Structure formats: structure tokens, C-alpha cells
Amino acid sequence: MTPLNFILDFLLGACVGFLGGVFGIGGGLLAIPLLVLFFGFDQQMAQGTALIMVVPNVIFSLRSYHKRDKINLSYALSLSTPSFFLAFIGAYIALTLKSESLQKIFAIFLFCLAVYSIINLLFRKKGSLGAKETTYSLIWFVILGGCCGFLGGFFVVGGGVLATPFLTLVFGLSQLIAQSLALCLALPSLLASLFMYVLHGQVNWTIGIPLALGGLTTVGWGVKLAYALPQKVLKFLFSCFLIICGVLLLIK
Template sequence: MDLFAIGLNVLLGLMLGTLGGLFGIGGGLIAIPVVGVLFGLDQQVAQGTALVMVVPNVLLAIWRYNQRNRIELRHAFALGVTSFCFAIAGAAVAVSLDPGRMRIAFIGFLLVLAAYTLLRAILRPQPGGTELRYSWPWLSALGAGAGALGGLFGVGGAVLATPILTSVFGASQVVAQGLSLSLAAPSTAVTLFTYASHGQVNWALGLPLAVGGLLSISLGVKLAHALPERILRALFSMFLVLSAILLGMKV
């Protein structure tokens, strides 16, 4: 890969990192279909490569979100531990599945989440709060489900946890996004390790993306806290649809 190509990949990482910070997902959700379409990668390789960018982005985003809305350690621990354990199982299953079927399943997963999030933005526009409706042990169940799906689809589980935290636990969108990143951190790390051990990571592509993401994710976090709650939810829904469309181009 020449310097020009590396520079373009850093620029791509800048865009993905901004979106990752804005929606509290580390950039992986949009990176998977983008690298799959632009570089012709199989679903598993696209997921593994995206994780090279996601892991450091998630860690930086957690710090930035915590600066603005303090993340409760017990909540992060409850989500992170079960997410880590179940992400191992999800990733182990993912590397053995058919790439085409994986892509179709992922598209359906995104569209369901998009419809749910948009419906909540329309029907329940009132903002959530900083306190959770249910005690922290209930977060362990959410961490297990999100970790398993995160390991399966390579997105860290944050994309699933965010709408559950807003609807079931009553958190605001930005609080949910910050807390979801705590869930994503351990699960994305173990998922990347699993994909890499099976040779399903393009490091030459993933590392420049990671550099770009680290340079821009703080901007995304700043934008997330500047937008009204209802608009942020609607944008999150449209973002999911866009990701599904991009991914559908490879089916």
C-alpha cells in the first residue's frame, strides 16, 4: 500500500471516527459495510478489519463521554463482564459461518433496530434521564445479549445496548451511548483477537483507519452532546438504514 492510499484510508477513518463518536459506537457499524463495499472484503474480514479501528476508538470515546456524563463504575462493570464472556461465544460462531448469510442477517438486524429507534423518536420524543430505572444487576442480562450479538456481527454490542438503555432503562440518548461504550470495550477487544487468530483481519487497511478515527472521534462526542435528544435519535435511526443499504450493495 503506497502513501497516497494510506492517506486516503486515514481520511476515511476521520469520517468514520466522527460518526462513531456522534453515535457512541466507535465507528464499527458504518466501517463494516464501507470497507466491505469499497475494498471487496468478505463479511468476516470486513468485521475483523473494522475492529482494528473500533477498539482504540471505543477507549477514547469512553473517556470523552465520561468527561461530560460520568459513567457509573458498577454499571460499566455489570455490562462489561457479561459482554466479554458472551462476545467470545459470538465471535467463535461468526468465523465459521457463511459470509453471504452473515451479511443478510446483519442487514435485517440493522433495519429492525432502525425502525425501533425511529418509532421511539416519533412516539416518545421526551428525553431520558441520567438515572436508570432498574438496578445495576439487570444490566448483566443486557450485557450478555449485546455481547453475543456484538461478537457475532463485530459491532461491539453498543448498537443494540443503546436503544435498550433508552427505552427500557430510561437513560437519555447521550448517557446510553456513553454507557454502551463501556459494554463495547471488552467485547470488541476479545472479538478482534478471535478474528485475528483466524486470519480475518486486514491490518494494512485497519491501522490507517484507526489513526483517522482517533483524530476525529472527540469531535463526534462533542456533536452528540450539542444536538437535541429527538434529533440525535432520528439521526441514529437514519445512520442504521444507511449502513444496511451500503451492506446490501454486496449481497
């Protein structure tokens, strides 16, 4: 790798890390289609390489969210424990599929999430921006954590993308609380997924490392912007972000 390539990859990682901080997803959703579209990676290699950047970004984002608003430990553990174990199964299945099939499934997944998030925005009662706690019992967090962990292993986005709109629309939590809990769910499933992708040789470290370093420089700024934005604006931008990522993959 030339110094110029390192710098360009670092800058790309910085942009992706910033968006990951804003939306509480680590940046993997944007990194994956970019690696497919501009680097020519197949879907599995793109997902494995994105993990190199996403894991440290999620750790840093989680720390930043927790400093600003203490995370409910019971909710976090109920989500993260099943997420870790189910992620192994999801990652194994993803690694056995054809790259083209996995790519199409991933794009459809993003569009469905975008629609779900828009419904969340449009049909939530006026003045209702969610709360810090919910009336749902912890067993529902365990179920959600398991389902999202499986999808996180399958799509290597940590399940946080699905968990965030679900925690707001169904559980009634605020967007920022949902994003912080989604990061708690994401981290163990991402670590499990990374192990599986490294084991199968589906990681490009040469590109992944500068992406990770770039992301770490900006993810904190993204979290600050997330807290500065009105929640409705944040929800709308989150939906647009999902649609753009899906379009990028379908273009490919």
C-alpha cells in the same frame, strides 16, 4: 501500500471515526459495509479489519463521554463483565458461517435496530428525554450486557448499537447516558472479538492501521457534536445512520 492509499484510508478512517463519536458506536457499523462494498472484503475480513479501527475509537470516545458526564460505575461493570465472556461465543459462531449469510443477517440486524430506534423517538412521552438513573435493578444490566456482548461478538459492533436504544426506550435513560454506557459494554466485547478474528487470520492490518489513525483524529469532535445536538435530532440521525448502513450491505 502506496502513500496515496495510506492517505485515502486515513481520511476514510477520519470520517468514520467522527460518526462513531457522534453516535457512540466506534464507527464499526459504517466501516464494515464500506470495507465490503469498496474494498471487496468478505464479511468476516471486513468485521475483523474494522475492529482495528473501532477499538481505539471506542476507548477515546469513552474517555470523552466520561469527562463530560461521569459514568455510573455499577451500571458500567454490570454491562461490561458478561459482555466480555459472551463475545467469545458470538465471534466463534460468526467465523464459522458463510460470508454471504453473515452479511445478510447483519443487514437485517441494522434495519431492525433502525425501526426500534424510530419507535423510541416517536412514542416516548412528550418532554421525556430520559434520566441519568433508572429504577431497573443491576441484574437487568447483566442480562442486557450478556445479550449485547454475544451480538457484539457476532457482528463486531460491540453490542452498543442494540444497547443504546434499549437503554433509552426500556430503561428510560437519556440518549447521551445510554451512549456512554453502550461504550462501556462495547469495549470488552470488542477486545474479545479482536482476539478471535486475529487468531483466525481475518484481519487486514495494512488497511486497518491507517483507518484507526484517521479515526483517532476526529472521534473527539464527534463526541462534542453529540453533546451539542438536541437529543431528538441525535436519535433521528442515529436511526438514519443504521438504515444507510443496511442499504449499503444489501446493495452489495
